[in-house]
Amino acid sequence: MKTNPGRFFEDFRLGETIRHATPRTVTVGDVALYTGLYGPRFAVQSSDAFARAFGYPRSPLDDLLTFHMVFGKTVPDVSLNALANLGYAEGGFRRPVYPGETLSTVSEVIGLKESSNRQTGVVYVRSVGSDERGETVLSYCRWVLVRKRDPEAAIAEEHVPSLAKVVDPQDLAGALPKLSAAAYDTELAGSPHRFADYAVGEKIDHVDGMTVEEAEHQIATRLFQNTAKVHFDGLAAKDTRFGRRLIYGGHVISLARALSFNGLANVFALAGINAGRHVGPLFAGDTVYAWSEVLACAEIGRDDVGLLRLRMVATKNQPCGTFPDRVGEGYDPAVILDLDYWAFVPK
Template sequence: MKTDPGRFFEDFRLGQTIRHATPRTVTGGDAALYTALYGPRFAVQSSDAFARAIGYPRSPLDDWLIFHMVFGKTVPDISLNALANLGYAEGRFHRPVYAGATLSTVSEVIGLKESSNRQTGVVYVRSVGSDEAGETVLSYCRWVLVRKRDPAAVIAGEHVPDLAEVVDPASLAGALPALDISAYDLALAGSPHRFSDYAIGERIDHVDGMTVEEAEHQIATRLYQNTAKVHFDALSARATRFGRRLIYGGHVISLARALSFNGLANAFALAGINAGRHVAPLFAGDTVHAWSEVLDRAETGRGDVGLLRLRTFATKDQPCGAHPGRVGAGYDPSVILDLDYWAFMPK
């Protein structure tokens, strides 16, 4: 058989290393389309002149665009037969990426756990995205619920990895070049608020909402060469419990990040992903809102920037003035994303 049906749960092995196909050169055209899809307005990623003024050689590509490109490479091998992408941990943005870079991804299977119903299992992988010079630009862990081809198949070597709850902020300071923050123009950046203006426990309603259309979430997923069937095949989706196509969870992440500009405009670069969970699905026609809480502040050992630990919740069809989030052991019914990450903020 020349075609590839994708891996099922019993096809994975602990310690297995997978080189993913199709290296991707990321261009200014990709960045323009990303902006058209989500509308991010962060000045460093929007303006070569602004970026150069503070020490970048030119404007870097959006961090989540890089994440999605690296993630998309993994889908045909890891999650083509997945039911759900369950979570993220130990994510690090190692260095800025600029238009013209060619990205490729390698994943290692670090955990396997069969579900009690024997119909599915959870696969844990650590994925590393590198540029054409072999330099790591991004690394992260994720775990995904994958169908079994044969429910009776015996699974050997099960293991649940012990992943850090929080990425050590001391390990993140080198992700940025040396910067001249004295040239950081707060008016052009869109906010007067610096690192010292944010307090632990502060909650920020990002106010605005974006409604997702069927065409745009499919364009976005194709942009990342993410081939997961649940996002495209309306015919097969009719047989699922939802009866329609699911929107790629990363689409929600990028919408929430774009919305966070209103309140966090100077959180100009991402540093690490502590944890992430797609709490509930999103569908075309739903409207996304978001809010963030400042969980922690950390020094970087450098005088130009500090790190804010942010927890961003995204909701569907629910403005976030009341900060809907965790409710007991679960979530408010409107919550679709719970994302915990570190972001750089000028001092």
């Protein structure tokens, strides 16, 4: 058999290493298409001149474009037969990536847990994205709910890993080159607010919304070479509980991040992912809104930047003026994403 149907839950082995196919050289064309799909306006990633004045050699990729490229490599081997991507933890953006660099991904299976119905199981992986020199640019853990090929198949070994609830901000301090806070032009960046202007507990409604079209989310997912059937195969999607194509959860993250410019324009680079959940599904025709909460402000021994720990919540078809959130043991029905991350802000 020369074709690959993808792995099912019983095909995974605890501790195995998966070297994913198709290294990807990221180009300025990819950057332009990403900008066209999501419309991010962060100055460091938009202008070589702005980035150089601040201390970069040129504009780096949007960190989420790096994330999607690294993530996309894993899909054929990890989540082609997944029903849902359940969560993220222990993410770290280890250095900026620039157009022309080639990214590859390797994953380790760090956990397996069969579902009680024996129809599915949760697969935990730690994925590491590297450049052509073998230097790590990104690492993160995620867990996915994967179908079983045979419900009666025995599972050799199960283990649920213990993952850190918060990435140590000091571990992220060295991810960026030395920058010049004095040279960061807040007028050109679109906001006067720097690190000291944010307070723990502050909530920010990002106000704007974006409606998702069918073509956009499919182009985006193809850009990342994410081959998951639930995003493309309308016939196969009819057999899921949703009965239609599901929008890639990373698409929601990028939309929410782009919307967060209105209120967090100077949060110019992601540093780490503490936790994340895709709370509900998103479909073409839905409109995405977002709000953020400042969870912590961290000094990291640098005089140019500090770190904000932010919780970003995205909703569908409901503006966020009332900050839709958790309700008891669940969530407001409008909530589709709950992401906890660290990000750099100039001082």
